[in-house]
Amino acid sequence: MNETASGLDKTIEVVLTLGLAGSALLLTLGLTLGQPHLLQAGILLLMLTPVARVVVVTVGLFHEGDKLFGFVSLGILLVLITSVIVAVRL
């Protein structure tokens, strides 16, 4: 099953690593300098990392021609977007 997914796996790894590294940097700076804005940015980046992962998987699956799972992944993205909208309106 996973034979075709190895390239996509690599891209996901890169996206997750970048998100985590960026967030770790912002959080460290925020704690050291006592800057709440940096902490807020770091936590937001952390929360957006899984969302970015879903975007990459969706695009990757459509690119590989796997429409069924591409649509499944798109569905997950829609749930996440709904969550952000609900959160903003609360």
Place this chain on the structure above:
Amino acid sequence: MLEPSAPVLILTGAATGLVGSLLGLGGGVFLVPLLTLGLGMPIRTAIAASLISVIATASASATINLGRGLVNMRLGLSLEVATSIGGLAGGVAAALLTRQQLFLTFGATLAVMGVIMAARSRKRNVIPEPDADTGRLGGRLVEGDRTYTYRVKRLPVGIFASLVAGAISGLLGVGGGIIKVPALSSFCGIPIRVAAATSTFMIGVTAAASAFIYFSRGDVVLPLTAAIALGALPGSLAGTQLSERVEARSLKILMAVVLLIVGTRMGLEGL
């Protein structure tokens, strides 16, 4: 509430990240009890901090597990739809429950999963033939120089468990691995390592679905959450590295014991 110092919080995050990822979880199941019972924090602050930390732990573990070929991505995606809907619903519903109800739900959930895990710990899920048919969602698992095949059974049970896991995650800040891993491994025929890796792959999304809601409500206490998440990152990387050396059956028994102890302790707090 006594404000714990940053080093204490970083260490707490690191310890729960390590143990959590060792067991293939996000670690929230240990973090919430530690923050509430151990450090005396309000349960909503603990849940919000835990959700953020779970995202860090799960994403860090996923980077390693993807490289190991342990993540069954198509299975993960199939279940992720259910789990993210559950996460969103749980996040919204959390506001309606009292502190007591949150503690009792937490305790009962853990105890039930502990019993299921213990009862089914001897079951083997793999077929020792490297080229047996995997079915649409199954896969292969390489352990040492042997290749095993597994097939996904009772997918609706897995989808239902993921929906419940998402809701519990949103309500209790735990990511839901504690429900998905036992369910996938005990009922759906998935080897525990694949179940854990695939569940971890999903957990970041599950936790994010409810984290936005906690964040906008102002439940995320910034310096506290930042310190815990910072600790969770190296902790979970170390735990995921170590997890390869632990035997599958020991993993199941360790998880069952931890669930029963933490579940009872949290449940008592709600009485």
